[in-house]
Amino acid sequence: MDGFLLSIWFDKIPEKTVVWSANRNDPVEKGSIVELTTDGNLVVKDQKGRQIWSPISADTGISYAALLDTGNLVIASQDNTILWQSFENPTDTLLPIQTMKLDTQVIAQYTETNYSSGRYKFMLQRDGNLLLYTTNFPSNDAVAPYWSTQDSIGTGFQVIFNQSGAIYLAARNDTLLNTVFPASESTPTQDFYTRATVDYDGVLRQYAYPKSTVYKRWEMAEGMDCFILPTIKYLQEDRWKVWRGACGYNSYCRLSDAEQRPICQCIGYTFIDPNDIRKGCRLNFSFCDDEG
Incomplete structure (x- = not known):
């Protein structure tokens, strides 16, 4: 994929890992701009001045945009009310303290080097069921699930990525319903950068990167080698007779x-x-x- 994206990435490591992008399916050419307009809107414009992306409509009272140290891009009003945030509009990655509300989806990128929407999605449905889906590519319509927390239908409310590194599905009263990834004592978030990504091959993996040492790439750190969901072997076995393979x-x-x-x-x-x-x-x- 050629062109430029408005993106958020880890900046303190050699590998500038992208965790969110605004215009993933519509990259722009050199000469494009990001602008906070006089009428209170944040926009990406291409080299011809055409608006490519905007998170919310104009005239909503936007005062400023800020990138927080958590990796969350927020757009706020003059009284600091958050009007929009990237944590509620993920692309392919979840970060610590990020949550997924009902009807939120995380969509894999197309290939390892192409950041546009790919063939798989991780979704918390309106009925509370948390699933991994194949999509009707190139659209993002869900086709067939290949992993699910079916016991959460009617009770699932939000997915939480907490500061301990655990990712779990919770009910409206905060009761834990299903653990997606447990917390790892060997990779505390105060010592590691962590992320969970729906990879281009359809597997949800949790990664860690030590803050004190310089590695050349992300690793599934000690104790996290099983923190992938589901395994490629499981996918290839076609348990529900709907999987078409990686x-x-x-x-x-x-x-x-x-x-x-x-x-x-x-x-x-x-x-x-x-x-x-x-x-x-x-x-x-x-x-x-x-x-x-």
């Missing part, structure tokens, strides 16, 4: 040794799109009727 139709998927990422291959087939191997494979020859 590598698409007619393809073969194996896992990398280090990170358990899907490696897609075609056997007797060729990739439908070599630039997007997750579209699957097709026969590299065709059958024809004998007309002679």
Whole structure:
């Protein structure tokens, strides 16, 4: 994906990891601007002056925008009332102290290097059920669930990522209904940067990055190696007969040794799109009727 995004990322580590973006599906070219307009609106405009993104309509009394140390971008009125915040409008990542309300969804990016919306979503439905879905790509419409907290229907109210690093589904009265990721004593948030991301392969993973040492990449730290949901192996087993695999139709998927990422291959087939191997494979020859 070419172009520029209005983004939030971890800035104190060598790997500038993006955790939120405004115009993920509509990148702009060089010469575009971000502007707080005189009529009280925050907008992204392309190089031709066209409005590409705005979180709320004009004339709502916006006084300022601020990026908090939590990673939350807030837009507020003169009396400091928050009118909009990125924590309530996530892209593919959740951060500590962030919550997901009913009808909130977190959508994976398309590939490891393409930040546009991808094929999977993590969603807290209006009925309180928390699910991972495949989508009717390229739209974001949910197609089929491949993980769910079905016992939370009618009671689930919000997903909480607390300061201890735990992520859980809670009821309206704060009763814990389902633990998505438990807190890890080996990766306290005061010593580690942490995030939970719906990765491009459809797996929800929790990552940690030590604040005191410089690593070259994010790791699932000690004690967090099982903090992925669900596993790629589980997805490939197609438990509910709705999963189409992390590598698409007619393809073969194996896992990398280090990170358990899907490696897609075609056997007797060729990739439908070599630039997007997750579209699957097709026969590299065709059958024809004998007309002679």
